[in-house]
Amino acid sequence: MAGTNSLEDEIIAEDGPAIILIGAQLGENIGKAVRAMYNFGLTDLRLVAPRDGWPNPAAIPAAAGADIVLEKARVYNTTAEAIADLSHVYATTARRRDMIKTVVTPHKCASLMRSHANNGQKFGLLFGPEKAGLTNDDVALCDAIVSVPLNPAFASINLAQAVILLSYEWFQTAAEQPAQYTPQLETTPASSDDLQKLFDHMEEELTEAGYFRHDQRRATMKRNLRNIFKRSDLTREEVSTLRGVVKALATGGGPGWIAEKAELAKSAQLAKKEDQ
Secondary structure (H helix, E strand, O other): OOOOOOOOOOOOOOOOOEEEEEOOOOHHHHHHHHHHHHHOOOOOEEEEOOOOOOOOOOHHHHHOOOHHHHHHOEEEOOHHHHOOOOOEEEEEOOOOOOOOOEEEOHHHHHHHHHHHHHOOOOEEEEEOOOOOOOOHHHHHOOOEEEOOOOOOOOOOOOHHHHHHHHHHHHHHHHHHOOOOOOOOOOOOEOOHHHHHHHHHHHHHHHHHOOOOOOHHHHHHHHHHHHHHHHHOOOEHHHHHHHHHHHHHHHHOOOHHHHHHHHHHHHHHHHHHHHHO
C-alpha cells in the first residue's frame, strides 16, 4: 500500500482520544475514518448504532490496511454507553446550538486533550452521522464543541476529513510536550458514567417532585441541567457529594424524617376523623 513502510517502527497512541462515530451511515465512510485514525496512531474506534450494522465488509477496502483499528472497533447502542469511561468528550459540529457551550478550534482541543493525557485521563471526540450531524442530546453530553474554521459560505467537510483534521492536531501536540514528569491529579475527574448516574438520579427525583410538568419543554429542561453540570468540570468526589445532596433533598433528611412525616400525616388524619 502506497505510503506504508513495514520497516518503520509502528506508532500506537494508547493515550490518544477515542474516536466515537454516531450513527455512521456507510461502511465506506467508516473505513475512510479508520484510515485517517491510523495515520496518526489512533486505534480506539467506538461505533454507536451504525446504520448498516457491524462488521461491515465495505469498510475493509476503504480502511486501506488499518486492520488493527477495524479489529478493535467496539459497538454500542447509545452515546452514553460509548462515552461512559471517558472524563472529557468533545463534540465536532459546525451548526449553532441553542445551548451555552465552550467552542474551541481543533488546535485548542488537541492542546486540552494532551493535558488530559498527561494527567492520566481518558477522553474522546464525537462525530455525528454524515447527513445530519450530532443531535442536541449528544452535544449536551460533551464538555465543549470543536468547530473547524472554514469558508462560512461552504462549511462542509465529510466524516473522514473531520476525523483526519482532529487526529492530525492531536498527533502534532506530542512534539510540543516538554520531556518532564507531570504529576497526577490529587482528585479523580468524574467520568461520563459518573455524570450519567447523577443525571439519572437527579431527573428521577425531579420527575417524582413534578418538576417536568410541561411535556413540550421536558427535553430542553433536561439538556439545560446536563449542560450546567458538564460545564462545571466535576470530580468524582464532587459528583458523589451532589448525589448525596439530591438524596437528602428528596428524603427530607433521611429515613427517620420520612417515618416522622408519615406519623404526622397519620395523626392529622385521625384528628380530622375525630372532628367529624
